[in-house]
Amino acid sequence: MSLTTTSDSELLVEFRNPLTKERAYTGIIKKYQEKLYWHIRRMVIEHDDANDVLQNVLIRVWNGLEKFREDSQLYTWLYRIATNECLTYLEQQKKRSSVSLSDVESGLSNKIKADKHFDSNKIEWKLQLAIQQLPEKQRVVFGLRYYDEMPYEEMSRVLETSEGALKASYHHAVKKIEDYMLNH
Numbered sequence: 001m002s003l004t005t006t007s008d009s010e011l012l013v014e015f016r017n018p019l020t021k022e023r024a025y026t027g028i029i030k031k032y033q034e035k036l037y038w039h040i041r042r043m044v045i046e047h048d049d050a051n052d053v054l055q056n057v058l059i060r061v062w063n064g065l066e067k068f069r070e071d072s073q074l075y076t077w078l079y080r081i082a083t084n085e086c087l088t089y090l091e092q093q094k095k096r097s098s099v100s101l102s103d104v105e106s107g108l109s110n111k112i113k114a115d116k117h118f119d120s121n122k123i124e125w126k127l128q129l130a131i132q133q134l135p136e137k138q139r140v141v142f143g144l145r146y147y148d149e150m151p152y153e154e155m156s157r158v159l160e161t162s163e164g165a166l167k168a169s170y171h172h173a174v175k176k177i178e179d180y181m182l183n184h
Contacts, residue, residue, distance in 0.1 A: 008074040015065055025062060032075060033058075035148065036082050042131070042143045043086040053089050057082045072157050079150075079158045083140060090136065130180035138173040145170050
């Protein structure tokens with residue numbers, strides 16, 4: 001059985017069997033690691049930081065998968081863990097440097113500008129800078145919707161927020177990004 005074609009429910013059944021637990025965990029990681037990495041990377045910006053957060057996520061998944069009740073889809077549960085780990089990481093950065101979140105966010109913008117591939121004339125870099133200007137929650141909502149194409153219903157379960165609030169948040173994020181792109 002190929003791990004990439006194995007359904008989440010089959011992987012979860014295998015995970016609960018002590019003989020196939022590690023293989024199933026590997027299958028889950030192979031299936032979702034790249035998506036989780038990019039979700040995390042969009043929030044924390046730097047590759048090394050994203051890898052650190054991803055490692056924390058993978059540990060939490062290993063420790064929590066036994067208790068996963070399947071009242072949501074597996075990837076919803078994984079994204080919730082990843083989002084919470086990102087928010088915790090950003091909060092720790094803020095405390096560690098004893099600066100405001102806006103300073104942390106401008107620091108993220110500076111990290112983007114410091115990237116050796118940065119070119120302010122390229123639209124994707126301008127978009128990244130625009131995204132960093134968003135408040136944290138709007139940044140998360142925009143990333144899940146724009147990059148991951150996550151439906152609002154699913155996003156509602158990941159972020160534990162109403163679909164209406166998420167739609168409004170996404171709308172405001174898009175407006176702010178458009179304004180930034182036109183004025184910078």
